[in-house]
Amino acid sequence: MRNTLLSLSLTLLVFTACGQTVLTHTASTFRFKSAFVTFRANRLTISTGKLTRQWVWTGKGLATHSLRQEHTQKEWCSPTSNQAADWTLPNQDILPTGKLVRITARESDDEGFTTKHLDVVAEVNYPSTGITLRYIVWAYPGLDGLRTQLSVKTDRPISVNSNPIKGIPATSLSVLSATPEKDSTGAPANVLDGDVNTSWKTAVEPTRPDRPNFLVIALNKSQTITGLTLTQPQDYRKVGFVHHCIVYASSDTLNWGMPIGTAELTRAEYPQWIAVTPTKARYLKVVMPATNRVNYPDWQTVVAELTLYSAEFPYVKPVSLQADFLPLPSFSYMRRGMGYYGDTQFRNSLDLPFYKEETKTTAVNSSELWDWNNILSIESQTEGVCLVKESHKTVLHHGHETGEFSCTKQGVSVTGWGISTDELTGEFRECWANWCITYSGGEDERQLAVKTFDRARFPTLLPGHNDIIAGSWGYGVSPEAGWREKMNGGQEKNVLKALSVCQELGIETYLIDAGWTEDTLPTTTTNKFPAFRPHPDAYQHGWSTVKRWADSLHVKLALWAPVSIPAADLEWNQQQVPFTSWKLDFATLSTYQGRKIIEQKIRGFINQFHHKVGAQWDLTEISPRYGFYWAREYGVIWLENKEPNRHILYTPSTTLRDAWELAQYVNTNKFQLPVRNVKTVPSPSDAYLYNQPYAVAIGLVGIPMFFEKLDDYSPEDRRAIKGTLDDYKAERSLLHQSYLFPIGERPTNASFTGFQAVHPNGKQGHFLLFRELYAPSSTHELTIRFLKNKRLKLTNVRTKEIDYANVNAQGQLAFKINHPADFVFYRYEIVP
CATH class of the missing domain: 2.60.40.1180 (Golgi alpha-mannosidase II)
Known part of the structure; x- marks a missing residue:
């Protein structure tokens, strides 16, 4: 890696190459291929050669002044903006005076985890607050986009509002009436008890009820209701979670009139805001249709908590710090939001979309918030600017401090540092990054521009991107396959059989999933050994037998582990068998420190083994995991489990739909897609009406993952699958480019x-x-x-x-x- 350094203050530039030259800041320039950075007369200019962005040093920060497409000379920014900086600070309504400490520039590839780019860092200190901030810009030569990111530290504690208003006191509320509950443990009063672990549960119905379920809340006095929050059940399956609801208000319970609010909710466990038209009322009715787990004939409604807000007890929206800003006149353009749902473990139906897109064309009068999407496009019929939040947000879950896009007449701000105020320390901590990508044309060019930048940011450099893979977790073939049956696939005797079939079919890597360690097998030996080692009941000679057999068949090995596995255990197993990749499971990334520990662990591990190993991230759950636009530089993403189990039942149409929608704005060759044996999938799936090559072909859209008990394939099916894979391999190199x-x-x-x-x-x-x-x-x-x-x-x-x-x-x-x-x-x- 080249480490040329450009360092400057407002009056002096030190340029270090083979020798050292001192220049005045009026002549400061650094180049990498077509990309360059200049700093002249308090103006910082960074260009890829195709896109140029310019900031002005205001004395308080760097504020974007210009965003220009070089090939069209289109200027996107309005010169009327009076922003002090592109960022905000905690507890600072007005940005204080700052000191521009230095600006550095270098050629970088982030230790080999991204393609080479120009890396520019502007460091700003705010003496009155104790905060020092780095504004980082990555310019990939020849691309139509730039990546920006904040990194922040503080030398003193920052005050946090520890007593937020929590809505109308529950002691002033009562449940007047409700749909009959399941039993006494699911009483309606549970929605007001302040305990998210208790719920109101309606009776279970064998078919969808003709009428929706409801709750009527009585207030002790007439109040102007301004909104409410609903908290979903906290159990894993969330049977009966509220998908959408309608809110009515009344002064007498006789005349409910028109709804004052509606909302579409997700399975996320945090309180979800339901906005209403402010209305004076004594009673509130929340109407909710019953829901069920996909493919299950039971219908129910379950609510953990309801909190009401009024003019007297208002809802206080958490402050989300600004991470970037562009003075785009968004009010005169169409706005298009794009995002991905996630939670594939329980959203396995054609009725539940995988991708969401919305457009707005009416003028922005005050403020327009977009809080669910990964991408916001500001566009006309012939050109546009795409803003992408590089974070783990999904449509269903905000994740940790991911913020929102906010459009005003002044421009578009991107909020969400990825760090809460109380997580700031004396060491620099990196915030979520943001992409700014321009394009000329329509939908085709918009998608291509995002994917081109995505590939530069997340290249396919590590093992695991190009290999056809199979995994032992698909060993469970019973309609209600339990963990024991699935984990049997991870035992040596079954892995050896699967490796033989891999060689026969042309599958290049086999993933040994859960079932190989002590903590997932019954202990029948008194031998003492660490938890994350091959269990002696299943692997009598450690990894040696499996490794020797895999080597003889020219099949590579990959390994599953919980994401909590100690780094020392990663290293020990990797030294025994050079696994091509590790599937790291069970992540819940709800804090900065939690996700940073995982990132540092995998980055250090990959570096230690000289980039000969990669990660497989599991994205299947509702809990905040890796998302679609974060951490993909470390490997690939396992998109969804597809099993005989009814709530994740494999159907070719749903799997194909997910791949089709995934291909809108990401590069699918970063995602593993499931392949199942169509002859072993039970009803109500119609998989048996399709053929094996068809199921395989869906997987070819990304990285095909045979999530299957391989030795169940018949000889005839094995020949058909091998022929399909051989055809694919002949085209794979061109396809992946x-x-x-x-x-x-x-x-x-x-x-x-x-x-x-x-x-x-x-x-x-x-x-x-x-x-x-x-x-x-x-x-x-x-x-x-x-x-x-x-x-x-x-x-x-x-x-x-x-x-x-x-x-x-x-x-x-x-x-x-x-x-x-x-x-x-x-x-x-x-x-x-």
């Missing part, structure tokens, strides 16, 4: 749908298309990307047949798939 886009219809189990892989050279790519089980027609005209008026040479990857086709002026091309529940795989080249 390309950017994948969803095309066709959104999968519904009756769609003609698929994916287009676009190579960066613009001259070639692939189509992987699916005709779902109930798609009515064998021929469908698809709108494809970037190929209007082009003539294509199409090579059928499966049959090797060659054909030619012309894309029309609207970018449309007709494809044919003769039979339902089948797919086609083409390589295309643009020809004269």
